[in-house]
Amino acid sequence: xxxxxxxxxxxxxxxxxxxxxxxxxxxxxxxxxxxxxxxxxxxxxxxxxxxxxxxxxxxxxxxxxxxxxxxxxxxxxxxxxxxxxxxxxxxxxxxxxxxxxxxxxxxxxxxxxxxxxxxxxxxxxxxxxxxxxxxxxxxxxxxxxxxxxxxxxxxxxxxxxxxxxxxxxxxxxxxxxxxxxxxxxxxxxxxxxxxxxxxxxxxxxxxxxxxxxxxxxxxxxxxxxxxxxxxxxxxxxxxxxxxxxxxxxxxxxxxxxxxxxxxxxxxxxxxxxxxxxxxxx
Amino acid sequence: xxxxxxxxxxxxxxxxxxxxxxxxxxxxxxxxxxxxxxxxxxxxxxxxxxxxxxxxxxxxxxxxxxxxxxxxxxxxxxxxxxxxxxxxxxxxxxxxxxxxxxxxxxxxxxxxxxxxxxxxxxxxxxxxxxxxxxxxxxxxxxxxxxxxxxxxxxxxxxxxxxxxxxxxxxxxxxxxxxxxxxxxxxxxxxxxxxxxxxxxxxxxxxxxxxxxxxxxxxxxxxxxxxxxxxxxxxxxxxxxxxxxxxxxxxxxxxxxxxxxxxxxxxxxxxxxxxxxxxxxx
Numbered sequence: 001x002x003x004x005x006x007x008x009x010x011x012x013x014x015x016x017x018x019x020x021x022x023x024x025x026x027x028x029x030x031x032x033x034x035x036x037x038x039x040x041x042x043x044x045x046x047x048x049x050x051x052x053x054x055x056x057x058x059x060x061x062x063x064x065x066x067x068x069x070x071x072x073x074x075x076x077x078x079x080x081x082x083x084x085x086x087x088x089x090x091x092x093x094x095x096x097x098x099x100x101x102x103x104x105x106x107x108x109x110x111x112x113x114x115x116x117x118x119x120x121x122x123x124x125x126x127x128x129x130x131x132x133x134x135x136x137x138x139x140x141x142x143x144x145x146x147x148x149x150x151x152x153x154x155x156x157x158x159x160x161x162x163x164x165x166x167x168x169x170x171x172x173x174x175x176x177x178x179x180x181x182x183x184x185x186x187x188x189x190x191x192x193x194x195x196x197x198x199x200x201x202x203x204x205x206x207x208x209x210x211x212x213x214x215x216x217x218x219x220x221x222x223x224x225x226x227x228x229x230x231x232x233x234x235x236x237x238x239x240x241x242x243x244x245x246x247x248x249x250x251x252x253x254x255x256x257x258x259x260x261x262x263x264x265x266x267x268x269x270x271x272x273x274x275x276x277x278x279x280x281x
Numbered sequence: 282x283x284x285x286x287x288x289x290x291x292x293x294x295x296x297x298x299x300x301x302x303x304x305x306x307x308x309x310x311x312x313x314x315x316x317x318x319x320x321x322x323x324x325x326x327x328x329x330x331x332x333x334x335x336x337x338x339x340x341x342x343x344x345x346x347x348x349x350x351x352x353x354x355x356x357x358x359x360x361x362x363x364x365x366x367x368x369x370x371x372x373x374x375x376x377x378x379x380x381x382x383x384x385x386x387x388x389x390x391x392x393x394x395x396x397x398x399x400x401x402x403x404x405x406x407x408x409x410x411x412x413x414x415x416x417x418x419x420x421x422x423x424x425x426x427x428x429x430x431x432x433x434x435x436x437x438x439x440x441x442x443x444x445x446x447x448x449x450x451x452x453x454x455x456x457x458x459x460x461x462x463x464x465x466x467x468x469x470x471x472x473x474x475x476x477x478x479x480x481x482x483x484x485x486x487x488x489x490x491x492x493x494x495x496x497x498x499x500x501x502x503x504x505x506x507x508x509x510x511x512x513x514x515x516x517x518x519x520x521x522x523x524x525x526x527x528x529x530x531x532x533x534x535x536x537x538x539x540x541x542x543x544x545x546x547x548x549x550x551x552x553x554x555x556x557x558x559x560x561x562x
Binding site: 146147148149172173174175176178179182197200214215216227229233237238239240241242243244245246247248249250251253262264 | 427428429430453454455456457459460463478481495496497508510514518519520521522523524525526527528529530531532534543545
């Protein structure tokens with residue numbers, strides 16, 4: 001994120017519209033401006049059909065080309081023919097599945113290095129669902145949906161680390177995941193929790209992002225937390241945490257990650273609200 | 282709430298345990314100390330079986346008696362025989378169903394007046410699910426679960442008004458209802474949003490409450506909100522709202538409604554945290 005030449009990240013909460021107005025896919029196609037896109041279906045155990053569905057969805061959006069990248073195992077990430085799929089790519093799109101498959105197959109391999117370089121040299125990286133979770137340096141792997149967070153019930157692992165100091169969750173409102181995102185933030189309030197609804201995305205450029213799509217994006221900021229039972233509570237006890245700051249963002253809203261503040265649309269440089277009262281705390 | 286003689290309110294998020302440790306029902310029975318409890322099944326269109334299930338659940342918990350109160354229509358709330366069911370009652374428990382049935386059948390009737398007086402004279406009022414929602418002066422009637430709040434998609438109505446300046450939602454984490462509670466609070470940040478999980482309750486005494494049961498209680502405080510699109514946004518657009526304060530409380534945690542602050546368990550009078558940093562804002 002400290003590289004001014006790096007391209008945008010599109011982080012999508014899953015189930016992006018593929019046959020309607022396709023707001024998110026259009027924005028990705030636009031950012032590619034005619035370059036080739038690699039669809040990495042690595043997250044899926046059974047990637048059949050993924051490529052075809054994106055081929056159809058992107059068909060008339062002006063991509064230079066759309067090609068699939070799949071690896072059955074980690075050894076293939078060294079394979080010259082597989083790596084050649086990334087030649088001349090203007091971007092890589094990670095489809096859904098299991099985020100652990102992406103990180104365990106690609107982490108610290110020549111293929112990951114190649115993908116990272118595409119981005120660092122101005123290419124577009126996008127990911128949906130599992131492909132979204134894997135963008136941050138620590139990623140949520142498992143944790144109950146549709147219930148409050150219980151101490152001990154969360155599994156995190158290193159992600160690809162393209163976005164720092166955040167942890168991303170997807171299918172957010174649809175699967176009732178505020179509980180587990182609060183649990184993740186309680187573990188380390190330094191990290192901003194970002195929950196992204198289905199058919200909703202953030203476009204990250206450097207230290208800020210903008211929301212696009214149909215739903216909402218939740219930012220859970222634990223910096224001001226005054227008390228929680230995360231370290232002392234009994235395992236399986238419900239999480240208790242006081243003074244979380246929560247922002248809900250809709251399309252067009254923008255957020256400054258470093259300042260931990262929504263950007264005011266009328267005064268984007270200052271990052272203050274119309275009401276004028278809210279300083280970074 | 283300004284009446285020091287009023288009894289406790291038990292507000293339950295639905296599905297309270299009826300055949301295990303029964304923490305919530307035991308607390309209600311204890312507060313009744315041998316007095317008679319009236320089970321009001323008014324919220325249900327088909328109350329068959331409700332009474333029997335609570336009879337079984339309360340069987341060995343030392344109630345003076347458990348009797349059922351049901352009204353088919355509003356006219357029956359004037360009926361002397363029906364009203365006599367409330368004679369000598371030490372408490373009333375509203376079971377689940379449709380909150381509009383409770384408010385539309387009982388609101389502003391002699392029966393409501395009688396129930397309110399039982400409470401004001403030290404009796405216990407309890408409600409679960411629909412019976413919980415109806416406790417506040419404005420209640421949530423309808424609104425989507427498991428999605429982010431969309432402008433216009435919320436129906437509120439006057440409740441029984443036993444608890445002021447709050448709006449209550451139930452089955453909270455289980456049905457993914459943070460979105461609609463944020464929507465309710467966005468309408469009027471003066472009102473605290475209280476979301477209660479299943480098998481979880483708050484016991485309200487005057488201006489504070491304590492959490493009991495298995496899950497969590499979410500307090501959504503909109504007082505510090507700096508910006509939202511609730512008044513300007515297009516209908517069906519996702520809600521945008523900045524700087525919501527969120528507290529998640531687990532069993533044993535207590536909250537001061539007037540000060541809008543969790544109470545520190547070590548120093549309940551001051552209402553400050555162990556860290557000492559949080560003043561009422």
